[in-house]
Amino acid sequence: MPEQNFSTTAAPEGESVKTNSIQQIRYVCSIAAMHSASAIPGVIPITHCGPGCADKQFMNIAFYNGFQGGGYGGGSVVPSTNATEREVVFGGADRLRELIESTLKILDADLFVVLTGCISDLVGDDVGSVVSEFRSKGVPVVYAETGGFKGNNFTGHELVARAIIDQYVGSYEGPSEPGLINVWSLLPYHNTFWRGDLTEIKRILEGVxxxxxxxxxxxxxxxxxxxxxxxxxxxLVLSPWLGLQTAQHLEEKYGQPFLHVPVIPIGAMETSAFLRRVVAFAGLDPMVAEAFIAREEASYYRYLEDFSDFYAEYWWGLPAKFSVIGDSAYNLALTKFLVNQLGLIPSRQIITENPPEEYRQQIALQYQNIAEDVSASVGFEEDSYRIHQIIRNTSFGHKPPIIFGTTWERDLAKELKGAIVEVGFPSSYEVVLSRAYVGYRGALTLLEKIYTTTVGASA
Incomplete structure (x- = not known):
């Protein structure tokens, strides 16, 4: 992770403060894209980095974040060179070659992805040359240079995706298959609920x-x-910005068009609109889509009808205003859902993953039209100290607020006498297997979580 990060945005009362440190960080360094590799079934990452780097990424992103586990190729399975002073002085190419040879004897994978850390990138190890030796022998292996100074794990994710596309998928001159789409959306493992969410996204797209x-x-x-x-x-790029670079690269490489939908749909309103938009873009039969949408909406609103008894009885004791603190994908999706489906009032929304500057204006514009005549105040901030100061200075009216955030916000919620729903990294008070918060079914689960939390907080 970079040693210096500067926080200059989203200051309260228009103030801009520059510091040289970040408290309670909400992302990790780019080599954590080892999780993007291990999130592909049958793929095993190999890390060429210092001792402890790979383990720290696992414990932060996959363990103390919903206790997700490492799966077939992640966690304690990940081989690492554990580079030391010797590799700094003499280079680590031989050590990496030895590790790959040993890995091939012990582990079985459809593809191996070598990721570099700060040490190997700084000393200039020719990782590409080492990997090409094995590839020339028929070993399915690629590499991505993911030293911490390249950026955070969002950056690393794009680097790994491009490495697999260019070094493993390769060239293609054949025809396209109508109705087949590639989905680029949530960041695996960093998003606590990515497994369930991607499952629901696939289900609804197949449904139409x-x-x-x-x-x-x-x-x-x-x-x-x-x-x-x-x-x-x-x-299909289903996120405010993550995946756009990959889609643009695929457009250049294969001539594939892409559709960018910045708002991940939660609830019937957003999900149905999303499906109609994608179907229209693809030119699929709208009758098939409308039949699926009708079935899903009928089921969704039956459950919501029963929920309305609770909502009508207890509305006076429920939070009216909220803040979302988290990465832009969930931040925007949750804000839209909470305003349009539940009628809650947005206070301050804070985006935490440090998106590239070229995307920030586009992201901020999405908050200007959350609903008819409803906009939300949004800022970009990485430092938890600054974030918590902003929330303390935010007016939530006479009712306790509901904070959609992370484990870092638990004490803040108690201080404000509000409720906390953990929706992002780190989520150390959630155990997550297949839970989803997106689409039709995920929205119902989200409603259960929100109001179980708020009822419990008021007890």
Whole structure:
């Protein structure tokens, strides 16, 4: 992780403060993209980095964040060179070569992804040359240079995706397959609920007639889906910005168009609109889509009808205003849902993953039209000290607020006498297996979580 980070945005009362440290960070360094590799079934990352780097990424992103576990190729399975002073002085290429040879004897994988850390990138190890030796022998292996100074794990994710596409998927000159789409959306493991969310996204897209390369998670077919990427009719980028660089690269490489939908849908209103938009873009039969949407909405609103008895009885004791503190994908999606579906009033929303400057204006514009005549105040901030000061200075009216945040906000919520729903990294008070918060079914689960939490907080 970079030693120096500067926080200059989202200051209260228009104030801008520059510091040289960040308290309670909400992302990790780019080598944590080892999780993006291990999130593909049958893929094992190999890390060429200092001792403890890989373990820290696992404990932070996959363990103390919903206790997700490491899966087949992650966690304690990940091989590492554990580079020391010797590799700093003499280089680590031989050590990496030895590690890859040993890995091939012990571990079975459809694809190995070598990721570099700060040490190897700084000393200039020719990792590409080492990897090419094994690739020339038929070993399925690629590499990505993911030293911490390259950026955070969001940056690393794009680097790993591009490495697999360029070094493993390769060139393609054949026809596209109508109705087949590649989905680029949530960041695996960093988003606590990514497995359930991607499962729901695939389900609803298949429901309206698509064939879906979901690419990551338990519903992915692994490297066979990645090999099928060039055949897709188009790429769907379902996030405010993550995946856009990959989609643009695929457009250049294979001539594939892409559709960018910045708001991940939660609830019937957003999900139905999302599906209609994607179906129209693809030119699929709208009758198939409308039949699926009608079935899903009928089921969704039956559950909501029963929920309305609770809501009508206890509305006076429930929070009226909220803040969301987290990465832009969930921040925007939750804000839209809470305003449009529940009628809650947005206070201050804070985006924490440090998105590239070129995307920030586009993200901020989304908050200007949350609903008809409703906009939300949004800022970009990484430092938890600053974030908590902003929230303390935010007016929530006469009712206790509900904070959608992380473990870092638990004490803050108590201080404000409000409720906390952990929706992002780190989530150390959630155990997550297949839970989803997006789509039709995920929204119902989210409603259960929100109001179980608020009822419990008022007890």
């Amino acid at each position: 007639g698509f064939k879906v390369n979901i690419l990551f998670g338990p519903e992915s077919q692994g490297v066979s889906e990645w090999k099928a990427i060039p055949r897709a009719q188009f790429n």
